[in-house]
Amino acid sequence: GAGVSQSPSNKVTEKGKDVELRCDPISGHTALYWYRQSLGQGLEFLIYFQGNSAPDKSGLPSDRFSAERTGGSVSTLTIQRTQQEDSAVYLCASSQRRSEAFFGQGTRLTVV
Amino acid sequence: RKEVEQDPGPFNVPEGATVAFNCTYSNSASQSFFWYRQDCRKEPKLLMSVYSSGNEDGRFTAQLNRASQYISLLIRDSKLSDSATYLCVVNGGGYQKVTFGIGTKLQVIP
Numbered sequence: 001g002a003g004v005s006q007s008p009s010n011k012v013t014e015k016g017k018d019v020e021l022r023c024d025p026i027s028g029h030t031a032l033y034w035y036r037q038s039l040g041q042g043l044e045f046l047i048y049f050q051g052n053s054a055p056d057k058s059g060l061p062s063d064r065f066s067a068e069r070t071g072g073s074v075s076t077l078t079i080q081r082t083q084q085e086d087s088a089v090y091l092c093a094s095s096q097r098r099s100e101a102f103f104g105q106g107t108r109l110t111v112v
Numbered sequence: 113r114k115e116v117e118q119d120p121g122p123f124n125v126p127e128g129a130t131v132a133f134n135c136t137y138s139n140s141a142s143q144s145f146f147w148y149r150q151d152c153r154k155e156p157k158l159l160m161s162v163y164s165s166g167n168e169d170g171r172f173t174a175q176l177n178r179a180s181q182y183i184s185l186l187i188r189d190s191k192l193s194d195s196a197t198y199l200c201v202v203n204g205g206g207y208q209k210v211t212f213g214i215g216t217k218l219q220v221i222p
Contacts, residue, residue: 031209031210033209033210035212042120042197042212042213042214042215043156043199043212043214043215045211045212048207048209050207050208050209055207055209056207056209091155091156093210095203095210097208098143098144098203098204099144099203100144100146100158100161100201100203100210101201101203101210102158103155103156103157104155105155106155
C-alpha cells in the first residue's frame with residue numbers, strides 16, 4: 001500500500017488477556033518504530049527496528065511487551081497480561097535512512 | 113539529557129501573532145531535521161524538513177543552527193487552524209534512528 005497500515009484500528013480487551021498489534025510499513029522502508037501515546041500526552045518511544053533487528057528497545061515498559069519484525073517488513077507488538085495502564089494509542093512509523101518518518105493511523109487499545 | 117528537548121507549552125497566542133518554537137538536540141552527529149504537526153487524536157504528519165540554509169514555506173520558516181545544536185520554527189500571521197502540537201524530529205542521532213521531541217502545544221485564540 002501507499003502508506004503505513006496498522007491493524008486493528010481499535011481493540012478492546014479484558015485485563016489479563018494478551019493482545020497483538022500489527023504494522024505494515026511502507027514498502028522498502030528499512031526502519032520501523034513503535035510508539036504509544038496516552039490522551040493529551042506526548043509520544044512515548046517503545047522500540048526501533050532496522051531491518052529485522054532491534055538495536056534500540058529501551059522504551060519497552062516491561063517484559064510484558066515484546067515486538068518482532070519479519071522479512072524486513074511486517075511488525076507485531078505483543079502485550080501479554082494486559083493492564084489498564086496499557087490503554088493508549090499505539091502508533092507505528094517507518095522511514096528510510098536519514099528521511100522523514102511516516103505514521104500509521106494507530107491502534108487505540110482499551111483495557112477494561 | 114534527552115536526545116531532543118522542547119518546551120511543551122502551551123503557547124496561547126492571538127490570531128495574527130508571530131510565534132517561534134525552539135528545539136535542542138544532544139547528538140552532534142545528527143543528520144536530518146524535521147518539524148511535524150500533530151492534531152488532536154490524529155497521527156503526527158510532516159510539516160517541513162529543516163535544511164542547513166534555512167527554509168520557508170508560506171507563513172512557516174524553519175532554521176537549523178548546527179553549532180548550537182538547535183532548530184527553530186517560526187509561524188507568522190497565526191491562524192486558528194494552526195492550533196496543534198508541533199514536534200521537533202531528529203534523524204541520525206543515537207542508533208541512527210528518528211527521535212521525536214515531546215512536542216510544543218500551540219493554541220491560537222480568536
